[in-house]
Amino acid sequence: MDSISIKVLFFGKARDLVGVGQKDVDILHSNLKANEFLEIIISKFPRLEEIKSSTKLSLNEEYVEMNDVLSLKSGDEIAVIPPISGG
Amino acid sequence: MDSISIKVLFFGKARDLVGVGQKDVDILHSNLKANEFLEIIISKFPRLEEIKSSTKLSLNEEYVEMNDVLSLKSGDEIAVIPPISGG
Amino acid sequence: MTDYLEITTRKLDLEEITQLVNLPECGAISVFIGTTRNNMNGKLVKRLEYEAYNNMAIKEMKKICDQIRLKWSDIRNIAIFHRIGEVQVQQSSIIIAISSPHRKDSLEAVDYCINEFKRTVPIWKKEWYDDSTYVWKENCECIHHEKKISTN
């Protein structure tokens, strides 16, 4: 099947490690677990390994669990969310 | 013994019932219970009977219990304090 | 670590009162504001009138502050301002502001403060309705009613 293009956002320490706040990433499978998606991202931006264990993801502005199976389509937005510290 | 003069203050509904906010009251005994003092005040201002059961007294700006024995001297200040409603 | 305690006929200034407790070592300020409500049990409230036994009220407020500082050792500044005279609908009758390095202390202290205030501070509220009648209110938690409960 065709690859699909996911808009990936990086915040806080993740943005420090990646060097940019946003990247379009092409992937080959539209159904995969969140932790599999994170592995794909880390393979492209290896310094994210440092925060891998404490990072969460969101899909289209909703938190997902690492074991969730994501059903992705082009244009979807996934954010790499390090531990939050607002308030 | 000489009588002593106590400054008695009336607040809230007590002031409504008495018609004034302050009265000097002469009493004959310098040691008496707070509830005895209240009875003396009520004998002078009978409309206070209406709030007798819910009223507290203070001596020199400190709450006292009705069973407390008060040791009074001329110039002492006693307030008739109906239930409070600040805040 | 200062207590700012005031009973005033002037309109209460939230910004001014809050700045009294804003210290560089604090990350949290908790504030409680009591305002005049426009209704009470179905009756339309036109305004409130407050009177205070000023000196004793300040003393009782100081006692509350001392209790707070014993219970929460990290509390920094405390401000308690109560207005007397007429207080119109939506205007403030009381503002309590308390600061601490971390939020839990100031949040808990403000809760404690307003509850203790309503229990012990000799201030009275006359509630005026739109039919030009009035009632002297009673805090259900004031020490007067406490006594009755404890002797039953």
Place this chain on the structure above:
Amino acid sequence: MTDYLEITTRKLDLEEITQLVNLPECGAISVFIGTTRNNMNGKLVKRLEYEAYNNMAIKEMKKICDQIRLKWSDIRNIAIFHRIGEVQVQQSSIIIAISSPHRKDSLEAVDYCINEFKRTVPIWKKEWYDDSTYVWKENCECIHHEKKISTN
């Protein structure tokens, strides 16, 4: 009954935010203010820098409001304002104001609100020290750490 939710680069105005929740039928407004503290574990803090995932942050704030209204049915207006960009020492990064007819509801709701905010809302704080180093902070109660605890 309105939720006022904002993420802004402007300085937060306490009076303005509080007036958003001041309604004639309410007798109580509870407010929490988070400010920039000048020290952290012995290091001197020069300033904080906040960034937000704006759209998701607003969504998560809205969820908190919905939860609050489920838990406390008498809550009227809720205002949650968070500042992003630089926040100097003693300036406010967050102001939460909540109104209700009686105080217990707004006091409890503000407590819940700031705790939930720190748990779920995607906003990040960079803490700058006077040696020109910085650290990205982590709320100890954020959902990230929650997960670790629950799986141990």
